[in-house]
Amino acid sequence: FELQHGRDFPIINQLLNVVKNRGKANDVKILEDIYDPWTTKAIIGNFDMLVSGRVHGAVAGLSLSVPTVIIDYGHEPKAHKLRGFARVADQEILLCNPGEPNDIIEKIKLCWNSRILLRERLNARIPFVRDLARQNFRLVEENILQDYG
Numbered sequence: 368f369e370l371q372h373g374r375d376f377p378i379i380n381q382l383l384n385v386v387k388n389r390g391k392a393n394d395v396k397i398l399e400d401i402y403d404p405w406t407t408k409a410i411i412g413n414f415d416m417l418v419s420g421r422v423h424g425a426v427a428g429l430s431l432s433v434p435t436v437i438i439d440y441g442h443e444p445k446a447h448k449l450r451g452f453a454r455v456a457d458q459e460i461l462l463c464n465p466g467e468p469n470d471i472i473e474k475i476k477l478c479w480n481s482r483i484l485l486r487e488r489l490n491a492r493i494p495f496v497r498d499l500a501r502q503n504f505r506l507v508e509e510n511i512l513q514d515y516g
Contacts, residue, residue, distance in 0.1 A: 370401040375421075416478050416485075420465070422448050429456045432493055434485035436474045437462045455499065457492050458485070 379397055386392040402410065408427050411417060417428035420438035428435035429452060437453050439462060453462045463474040478485065 370403065372401060416482050418475060425449060426452055429458065429489065430493060432486050432489035434478050434482045434489070435461060436478045438465050438471065439463065455496055457488065
């Protein structure tokens with residue numbers, strides 16, 4: 368088993384080139400190394416905010432109380448998981464539609480301008496979310512024991 372860059376890596380490089388060509392990439396960097404999940408989560412935990420269109424990225428950010436703009440998939444099937452994670456973390460205000468560029472821009476501005484308050488709200492909310500997750504695991508375990516036990 369060998370870690371390798373995902374399918375998004377070439378896309379991120381293309382995006383960086385577009386941003387550089389527009390003169391907007393002064394502080395934009397791509398992490399070139401390949402990281403395991405624990406290291407990735409540690410890196411995300413140091414962010415002031417996160418923009419993610421991926422479930423795992425969004426969950427990592429939210430679970431670490433990092434204010435996270437969540438970009439919905441924008442196509443069928445609808446990304447009920449992304450909406451569900453945003454809802455349970457009480458962050459639906461930062462869920463945006465990729466088909467509406469102004470929506471993404473406004474949500475990013477909102478997140479940046481409210482990042483301190485959003486982090487405080489996440490710090491208060493995430494312990495409750497963790498308890499919900501634990502309850503769900505207990506229910507699954509009980510059902511498995513009941514069915515196969």
